Amino acid sequence: MSAESKILVVDDELVVIKSAERVLKSEGYQIEGALGGREAILKMEQGTYDLVFTDLKMPEVDGITLIRWIKKSRPNIGIVIITGYPSQDTMKEAIELGIIDYVPKPFTPSVLLDVTKRAVEWAEGRKPSEEKAVAEEFPPAMAKELDRVIREYRQRPGCLIPVLQRAQEIVGFLPPVVQKRIAKGLNMPEAEVHSVVSFYSFFTMKPRGDHNVRVCLGTACYVKGIEGVLAKIKDQLKIDIGETTEDRKFSIEGVRCLGACGLAPVMMIDQETYGALTPSKALKIISQYGGPASGQSPEEETAAVAEQEG
Amino acid sequence: MEKVRSHLMLCAGTGCVASGTTKVKAALEEELAKKGLSEEIKIVLTGCNGYCAEGPVMAVYPEEVFYQKLTVEEVPKLVEEHFLKGRPYQKLMFREPEKKTAIPAMKDIPFFKHQVLRVLRNKGLIDPEKIEEYIARDGYQAVAKALTAMTPEEIIKTVKDSGLRGRGGAGFLTGLKWEFASKVPSAVKFMLCNGDEGDPGAFMDRSVMEADPHSVIEGMIIGAKAIGANYGYIYVRAEYPLAVKRLRMAIDQATEAGLLGKNILDTGFDFELDIYLGAGAFVCGEETALMRSIEGKRGMPRPRPPFPAVKGLWDKPSVLNNVETLAQISPIILNGSEWYRSLGTEKSAGTKVFALTGAVNNVGLVEVPMGIPLRTIIYDIGGGIKKGKKFKAVQLGGPSGGCIPEHLLDIPVTYEDIVATGAIVGSGGMVVMDEGTCMVGTAKFFLEFTADESCGKCTPCRVGTKILLDMLTDITEGKGKESDIATLEDLSRDIITTSLCGLGQTAPNPVLSTLRYFKHEYESHIHQKWCKAGVCRNLTTFWIDEKLCKACGACLRACPSKAIVGEKKVPHKIIQELCVNCRTCFDTCKFNSIRILPAGFEGDPNEFLAKTAAGAKEEK
Numbered sequence: 049m050s051a052e053s054k055i056l057v058v059d060d061e062l063v064v065i066k067s068a069e070r071v072l073k074s075e076g077y078q079i080e081g082a083l084g085g086r087e088a089i090l091k092m093e094q095g096t097y098d099l100v101f102t103d104l105k106m107p108e109v110d111g112i113t114l115i116r117w118i119k120k121s122r123p124n125i126g127i128v129i130i131t132g133y134p135s136q137d138t139m140k141e142a143i144e145l146g147i148i149d150y151v152p153k154p155f156t157p158s159v160l161l162d163v164t165k166r167a168v169e170w171a172e173g174r175k176p177s178e179e180k181a182v183a184e185e186f187p188p189a190m191a192k193e194l195d196r197v198i199r200e201y202r203q204r205p206g207c208l209i210p211v212l213q214r215a216q217e218i219v220g221f222l223p224p225v226v227q228k229r230i231a232k233g234l235n236m237p238e239a240e241v242h243s244v245v246s247f248y249s250f251f252t253m254k255p256r257g258d259h260n261v262r263v264c265l266g267t268a269c270y271v272k273g274i275e276g277v278l279a280k281i282k283d284q285l286k287i288d289i290g291e292t293t294e295d296r297k298f299s300i301e302g303v304r305c306l307g308a309c310g311l312a313p314v315m316m317i318d319q320e321t322y323g324a325l326t327p328s329k330a331l332k333i334i335s336q337y338g339g340p341a342s343g344q345s346p347e348e349e350t351a352a353v354a355e356q357e358g
Numbered sequence: 359m360e361k362v363r364s365h366l367m368l369c370a371g372t373g374c375v376a377s378g379t380t381k382v383k384a385a386l387e388e389e390l391a392k393k394g395l396s397e398e399i400k401i402v403l404t405g406c407n408g409y410c411a412e413g414p415v416m417a418v419y420p421e422e423v424f425y426q427k428l429t430v431e432e433v434p435k436l437v438e439e440h441f442l443k444g445r446p447y448q449k450l451m452f453r454e455p456e457k458k459t460a461i462p463a464m465k466d467i468p469f470f471k472h473q474v475l476r477v478l479r480n481k482g483l484i485d486p487e488k489i490e491e492y493i494a495r496d497g498y499q500a501v502a503k504a505l506t507a508m509t510p511e512e513i514i515k516t517v518k519d520s521g522l523r524g525r526g527g528a529g530f531l532t533g534l535k536w537e538f539a540s541k542v543p544s545a546v547k548f549m550l551c552n553g554d555e556g557d558p559g560a561f562m563d564r565s566v567m568e569a570d571p572h573s574v575i576e577g578m579i580i581g582a583k584a585i586g587a588n589y590g591y592i593y594v595r596a597e598y599p600l601a602v603k604r605l606r607m608a609i610d611q612a613t614e615a616g617l618l619g620k621n622i623l624d625t626g627f628d629f630e631l632d633i634y635l636g637a638g639a640f641v642c643g644e645e646t647a648l649m650r651s652i653e654g655k656r657g658m659p660r661p662r663p664p665f666p667a668v669k670g671l672w673d674k675p676s677v678l679n680n681v682e683t684l685a686q687i688s689p690i691i692l693n694g695s696e697w698y699r700s701l702g703t704e705k706s707a708g709t710k711v712f713a714l715t716g717a718v719n720n721v722g723l724v725e726v727p728m729g730i731p732l733r734t735i736i737y738d739i740g741g742g743i744k745k746g747k748k749f750k751a752v753q754l755g756g757p758s759g760g761c762i763p764e765h766l767l768d769i770p771v772t773y774e775d776i777v778a779t780g781a782i783v784g785s786g787g788m789v790v791m792d793e794g795t796c797m798v799g800t801a802k803f804f805l806e807f808t809a810d811e812s813c814g815k816c817t818p819c820r821v822g823t824k825i826l827l828d829m830l831t832d833i834t835e836g837k838g839k840e841s842d843i844a845t846l847e848d849l850s851r852d853i854i855t856t857s858l859c860g861l862g863q864t865a866p867n868p869v870l871s872t873l874r875y876f877k878h879e880y881e882s883h884i885h886q887k888w889c890k891a892g893v894c895r896n897l898t899t900f901w902i903d904e905k906l907c908k909a910c911g912a913c914l915r916a917c918p919s920k921a922i923v924g925e926k927k928v929p930h931k932i933i934q935e936l937c938v939n940c941r942t943c944f945d946t947c948k949f950n951s952i953r954i955l956p957a958g959f960e961g962d963p964n965e966f967l968a969k970t971a972a973g974a975k976e977e978k
Contacts, residue, residue: 309713
């Protein structure tokens, strides 16, 4: 089945396209090339592809922009990066955008074949149910990044917690596969890794939503009525603390104190702090993040308005 | 150097940023550019000013005019009035409640007037991201003095004589701690900083790390020299991203300036400093647990001795100091121990920062000399209770502390006097509660916290706090038993005496202190099924006093379950069958016409309330 996979190779250097073609064609893949992001988008507008291999540094439309476009317009196409300059920041961004893997430049035929084979398997495995795959395994690009972090920290004493923090940044949460990989990499028992993950409230074994709503449960917020606000938010998103909505958009987390007691009651969504909350203000803010709009049904709302006018 | 007419010190602490500092800054820049003032008026983003509730706040120098509650809409007017016409803009100034006159200068505003700034000496005055500005305010002079002109013994003696006590909670003498560690021979020692501010309701450490990160680093270098440590960590909560960023920057700048790293100031002294991100566990505020956490393990405490000064991080002698303690070090070294002792009392010297929050008018960070009465903090600085309500209690010391009632408000704030009330100074969280707070509910709130945060290593804490919590939950739900109060007291004492670390040894304090001063609330919950504050849903009946009801319809509209009936000019009534006791009407009513009765009340409310009021008087 891999033989039918259609791959688009995007690079501003023709020699890269040519050499990829030479290697992959012999294994039965169908290869096409594009010399830049713009040409690649045109090609994808017209034909279908299973995978896109793309360079990051290209004039005009660069790799990251292209990946953004693919994720938005052709979410079924798997993406692999070919790059000579894997700066940590761009790699992090690319991984966050959801690439499958990356090939360092220059590459040997066997590396390219290896990555391609895995990427094709991954892309096919994912297609039917987009999101489910994540819980059991994660894309090779994430695995590589994780291994790099493990290597970077391995020699330092007491490195487990920093590694877990970085791993959670990369993967988003810490499922058993990630914990196992870290245990192996740091040469320690899995139980020890798990004991640390389960001890600290910062670590989560469940995926969080795109937006993490952190509700402050500190004393000042308690005195100022955070309980009412929290109840309304739970009601609106139909989840409890520690859960994620079905569409993976929101999750709620209860935190001990956000240290913004002067503004109590407080919540944080992603990196933004919101203070002096009331239940209705909190719902309004959540709806700005694309959450379900105002808690009242249209009829109720009209009724409320009528009542106020009357 | 460029010539600047005015500096606008705009607060960029977490509180003000949440209230809109970023937008206000953009609007100010745009407006100043429009009026051609960009060259002569400079905007500086500062760390937390402390007056968080009225944010975003800004001070204009050299005039020292203080503006609060800035909005994008008001910016054009402000720029025109103050910076073009030279007339400070009254509308955005502080006004005392009730009095109408605007107060322009920060030093005249009651919130600031009673404060003495030592820890917060640079708040609102420097850009925390620039080491030059810290140095311009005498920064790192104390390091120079300590490293070139003082022996470790002299440093320790100065700190010991100053009477500085650990500001993190226990109040142990800092100089003594240093002395212990300095006397243990070891090639490797560690100087650690506790920035894992775990107490809910306290945020002074966050503020110091954000507004003046170099002051913490300076304190650490001096401490390291005193004990002979060449390595250090600052342990910070991951929940404080801005503090982490500013500390990282500060460490880089200090390293570049030769104040950290090898051969500091050419004295041959080495000190490497790094940041360690905590992962969220309250127990890590305990020193042995924090050290375990830096080792990459579960942050569980271990029995002492051996004390960390002998066997700490990786079994090496270690000293752990709190952020606020370390920020006090450099002025002590520069000005001497006598200067430090000029404020405070014999046993509680110097100043302490409190995070004043809850039901007071002015919330924020306040630094006061130790020994001033609680009442001054709450009424003069805090401006009294919000919405003219009655004061009920002030909670000090977070989950390890206790509640102090009205009749003790005149005691001086010192370590000893506060402990005598059953509370602790702790890290300085000061949460004011008004009459609408249920004290049984408050005790339950803290026990929920400690039961959840107990690390589980020792049984008294793990099981004991859970049992306390279950009993308190029962009482607030109307399932309290006659014997509960005695059991709560007994069990609390057992947990205190048998727990391994500070968490368990102090966890019952909220229960004991509320029992001590508010036993009648426990009794009315258990015997009369009556939560007089109207907080515990199962223990209340809301009733409208028809004599007081103005039939305004406010409660009727606010009621979510439509349980209130009435018309204009006809006193309203609550249909008890529909009421879910959510308390919305009680909070909405402006005429105090809604009264709280025991659960399932039957009979004549007027008669009942008159009788209980008379009973209360008699008791007094």
